[in-house]
Amino acid sequence: MDRILAERLFVQFSQLVYQQCGIRLHEGKKALLQARLNKRLRATGISSYEDYYHHITSGENPPEMVHFLDSISTNLTYFFRESQHFEFLENIALPGILDRKSKRGENRLRFWSAGCSTGEEPYGLAMSILSHLDDPRKWDLRILATDISTRVLDVACRGVYAADKVKKIPPQLRHGYFIRRGNRNGEEEYEVATNLKQIISFRRLNLNDNYPFKGPFDCIFCRNVMIYFDKKTQETLVNRLASYLTQGGYLFVGHSESLTGLSHPLTYVKPAVYQRGY
Ligand SMILES: C[S@@+](CC[C@H](N)C(=O)[O-])C[C@H]1O[C@@H](n2cnc3c(N)ncnc32)[C@H](O)[C@@H]1O
Known part of the structure; x- marks a missing residue:
């Protein structure tokens, strides 16, 4: 069953991303955030967005914060760009x-x-x-x-x-x-x-x-x-x-x-x- 990312949690995750790496996730990025979160939930076996938020902010598993930020950043590049x-x-x-x-x-x-x-x-x-x-x-x-x-x-x-x-x-x-x-x-x-x-x-x-x-x-x-x-x-x-x-x-x-x-x-x-x- 598809999970729904509640507005309150979207705001919490957006604030977290902003504090951690300065990236602003506007409302239009909700679907993207949700897709990236789904991948992290599958990888970690955590069953809800709320639990995942607590997991990465509690400090109990610092590498997972790195994986989360990895999944958010956009990496497009190519040789001799610009x-x-x-x-x-x-x-x-x-x-x-x-x-x-x-x-x-x-x-x-x-x-x-x-x-x-x-x-x-x-x-x-x-x-x-x-x-x-x-x-x-x-x-x-x-x-x-x-x-x-x-x-x-x-x-x-x-x-x-x-x-x-x-x-x-x-x-x-x-x-x-x-x-x-x-x-x-x-x-x-x-x-x-x-x-x-x-x-x-x-x-x-x-x-x-x-x-x-x-x-x-x-x-x-x-x-x-x-x-x-x-x-x-x-x-x-x-x-x-x-x-x-x-x-x-x-x-x-x-x-x-x-x-x-x-x-x-x-x-x-x-x-x-x-x-x-x-
Ligand atoms: C779109 S790529 C640009 C790559 C290359 N500079 C270019 O112009 O082709 C942006 C890169 O910035 C990194 N990035 C985003 N926020 C960052 C931050 N707060 N600190 C360090 N790197 C960051 C991303 O992980 C991503 O690899």
Whole structure:
């Protein structure tokens, strides 16, 4: 028999999701929440939404809270999404950063993909950067890739993608940074090469919690994540991200996520690209 999610419980779950990860579930998301909850009830053997709510909020089973939040987040991503960002990175941002560092005798390059989903964004960043360094061995390049969802992070760490996911990657990058192979069902798959995997650290992080690292980062990609947050949460997050940038560092947000109306210290560079002052 289909269960009905009472309005009171919908409000409780929505408030919980908002407190935990800043995502607002509006009334229109009730069917989605209910579908995701049904999956968690089946997985845990808990028989009612009310009992499930008490189960995750009582603290008796912290991993289940993570599974619940995993089931709520939307993870759509693909290689070189919003390609203008990668063009800007390769042609403007990176040459400027490399030039400044070289003049100062520094070789530390740090990038952060905040809300990395299944890994296409940080692997794309790694390919873009590595293929534009004259001598990669000269540089201490690290990419931090974080997400709230352990489910997507597992996929990202494995770094194995179906053929249709990699087909839009420029052939010279695909040949240089992926190993083609077949899986057990005889389907073609592509695994990210070890030299790319080695420069990326995947970690679970809720962007609205404390950050267990200091940075600073030359570029932060936080794209298509804030779209789910309300203005107050967005403003707090943008200010925190800004404080994790190097002087002259860049913040990239999704093209549908304008920072207009938010108070922050960054300078607008071009659509969805902002820079910290020197
Ligand atoms: C739509 S995907 C975007 C992926 C990638 N940045 C892109 O633009 O293609 C949004 C990601 O943000 C993550 N996310 C949502 N809320 C989060 C939070 N509070 N902290 C960290 N990650 C979050 C989701 O799990 C999801 O993987």
